[in-house]
Amino acid sequence: MNADSIRGHLDGLLLAVLEDGPLHGYGIIEALQRRSGGALEMPTGTVYPALRRLERARWIAGDWDTVGGRRRRTYTLTRAGRRALEEQRAEWIRFSGVVGSVLGGAP
Amino acid sequence: MTPGPIDGAITALDHSLRGPRRARADLLGEVRDGLTDATAPYQEAGLSRAEAERRALADFGDLDEVADDLQAELTARHGWRSALLITIGFPVLVVLWDVVWLTDTVPPKELTPTVAFLSDAIDGVAGVAALIGIAAAIGLCLSARRGWPVNRFTKGIGLLGYCTVAVIGTLSTLMQTNDLHRAGRVMDVPLVLAVTAVSVLAAVWVLAWSSRCLGVARATRA
Numbered sequence: 001m002n003a004d005s006i007r008g009h010l011d012g013l014l015l016a017v018l019e020d021g022p023l024h025g026y027g028i029i030e031a032l033q034r035r036s037g038g039a040l041e042m043p044t045g046t047v048y049p050a051l052r053r054l055e056r057a058r059w060i061a062g063d064w065d066t067v068g069g070r071r072r073r074t075y076t077l078t079r080a081g082r083r084a085l086e087e088q089r090a091e092w093i094r095f096s097g098v099v100g101s102v103l104g105g106a107p
Numbered sequence: 108m109t110p111g112p113i114d115g116a117i118t119a120l121d122h123s124l125r126g127p128r129r130a131r132a133d134l135l136g137e138v139r140d141g142l143t144d145a146t147a148p149y150q151e152a153g154l155s156r157a158e159a160e161r162r163a164l165a166d167f168g169d170l171d172e173v174a175d176d177l178q179a180e181l182t183a184r185h186g187w188r189s190a191l192l193i194t195i196g197f198p199v200l201v202v203l204w205d206v207v208w209l210t211d212t213v214p215p216k217e218l219t220p221t222v223a224f225l226s227d228a229i230d231g232v233a234g235v236a237a238l239i240g241i242a243a244a245i246g247l248c249l250s251a252r253r254g255w256p257v258n259r260f261t262k263g264i265g266l267l268g269y270c271t272v273a274v275i276g277t278l279s280t281l282m283q284t285n286d287l288h289r290a291g292r293v294m295d296v297p298l299v300l301a302v303t304a305v306s307v308l309a310a311v312w313v314l315a316w317s318s319r320c321l322g323v324a325r326a327t328r329a
Contacts, residue, residue, distance in 0.1 A: 024140070073140070
């Protein structure tokens, strides 16, 4: 999947990855690639400003931590972020259902 | 030590971003950490440090596009802080001046109707500015959720700061010039001098941050 088709869903993807626990920026990128089986091809640089935007939206909380002896910025999903994630999941199910019914064809 | 590709990229990003130094350093520190982490798999695969950094940078994407997105966050952050300064700063100054009037150093009964009106007008302008500041801060928070352009909010906050200082400054000057004899006596009071100095410093602070709001808003494409 290319970057353009991912861009509109990046918020939901980042929130979903953080659902399991706090992660720093590169850890989030690794988790995205692992959970997608390597199918998500997007510039890794897009993740960092997106994380700051989600922090500004109060959907995630960022804090500087020491991980492996190095200072890292770690992000945690907030309660508002969990609600936003559930809304995005519901919206995706509706959207994919609609598109699937129009496109037709075998799954 | 010769700077590597990642050092060069971080330097290029730093030069292209506009905003408070600490906020830029915070952002770029995180990006550098991430790029450094990204070199590890390539080095484990046997590539040299320099080649691993080049591969990590290739995965990172177009630096100009990332810089645009990072700039939007810097612009939003500065707008937010400036909105808070306006929201808190002007009401605090109103309270300080109320303390001056309440100390009986300058009894209220000495105020002419014109001066009393101008004083109330200043309180009103400070209150309105604080409310607009709160609305702008909420707007910046919502812009992250709704995809609204941050540069418009931050530019608006900058203009709010300029206008509020200009209006309150004009009203204060009219207050002083309306009754010059009283103004001369009032300025002999140490408390009044101190609060006047604080007010002037606050005005300079708001003007400086408002200028930066307009500067970072201009530098933002989104």
